Amino acid sequence: MKAIVYQKFGTTEVLQIVEQPKPAFKSDQVLIKVKAFSINPMDWKIRKGEMTLMSGSKFPKYTGADFAGIVEDIGPSVTGFKKGDEVFGVVKNIMKEGASAEYVVLTSSLIWKKPADISFAQAAAIPIVGTAAMTALEKMGTIDAQTNILINGATGGFGMFLLQLLKQRGANVTAVTSSKGMAFAKKWGANPVIDYARENVLTSKATYDIVIDLSGKMGYKNARQIMKPKALFLNPTPKPIEIPLSLFKNLFTSQKHIVMLSSPSTKYTAILLGALKNGLEIEVNKKFPFAGYKEAYEYAEQGGYIGKVVVEIS
Incomplete structure (x- = not known):
């Protein structure tokens, strides 16, 4: 072969x-x-x-x-x-x-x-991005329409699944993407949608309960500017050094840096297959x-x- x-x-x-x-x-x-x-x-x-x-x-x-x-x-x-x-x-x-x-x-x-x-x-x-999206949902904990979530880099494979899964749960999601990704982000459930080439989300007045950086370009340090006092920053693309450092720093701040490590499972896949039946694209x-x-x-x-x-x- x-x-x-x-x-x-x-x-x-x-x-x-x-x-x-x-x-x-x-x-x-x-x-x-x-x-x-x-x-x-x-x-x-x-x-x-x-x-x-x-x-x-x-x-x-x-x-x-x-x-x-x-x-x-x-x-x-x-x-x-x-x-x-x-x-x-x-x-x-x-x-x-x-x-x-x-x-x-x-x-x-x-x-x-x-x-x-x-x-x-x-x-x-x-499997890979679907599992990552399911892991993100678990790390987010209890979410509802009052939970303000920001997804940076929202229309790649990971974001595609996460946006739609959050929509099926009625979450309030702001998406940051390219101009060509805006229509997809809206269709998949984000509102508002920000074109990163036209607006810097870090300089906006809005703050969020959860920030997830799928682009790997924002980083926890920058994200803290737009995080609420007890917000979560989800990091699915950590550098090896960030894994132990995040655990240590989280002892001293209420703005938590959560490193995501995911592993496919039958449980996650069953939920994803159910989401497909409910219209996930x-x-x-x-x-x-x-x-x-x-x-x-x-x-x-x-x-x-x-x-x-x-x-x-x-």
Whole structure:
């Protein structure tokens, strides 16, 4: 089979397609023919060597975490799935494994049946950002129409899920996005919507109970200017040093810096599938063929697009 690997840290130029044996599977595992995998910021953070404390420096390394495909075969102890099922899922350890291959093997706890009314590309976009959005909701605690929430960088994959999940819960959300993202932010439930090129949210008079920075550009220090005295700052893209520092600083301030670390689960996925039935949309901004994988990663790393970027395997 063909798989994308890299033998050293670096730009997209270190990525290469290699031939590997089709993976063997154990009694509790499922062999899946991959039809699509999505691109997430963690992919290039690991590849650039920014996460070596967690990823290590042993090569080869792989890329791609969430995917969708068709069950090719199952181990004898697997229940709930059969050959031919359309599924989506996520690799167990994104620091060590990858889904950017023609076949993947996982335990059945890491895959779920794909709804018939969404494409493989849309399904592949669910696990990582959907889980992150669910984690954010849990960190927010009890929210209602009186809770003022600001989402900075609101129309990428993460924001796409979070905005719509908050809308389904009746939350009061302000979104900061680009001019081309404004219509999407409004459709997905934000009001008001701020064009960051025209207005600096940090200089506004509005203050918020919860600020979540999906762009990674605002930071807790800046966000404190627009946070209420007992507000939360949710940080889904922490630098390694911020994890212990936030815990220490939170002992001395009522404006809490909450580092988010998320892990896919059947509980979260069930809620996300329920949200899909209630109208949650999945916007795939651009699809690339497997042979165009370098172009796909280069496009994704530039940012500024709406929704998710997906690579399809024919």
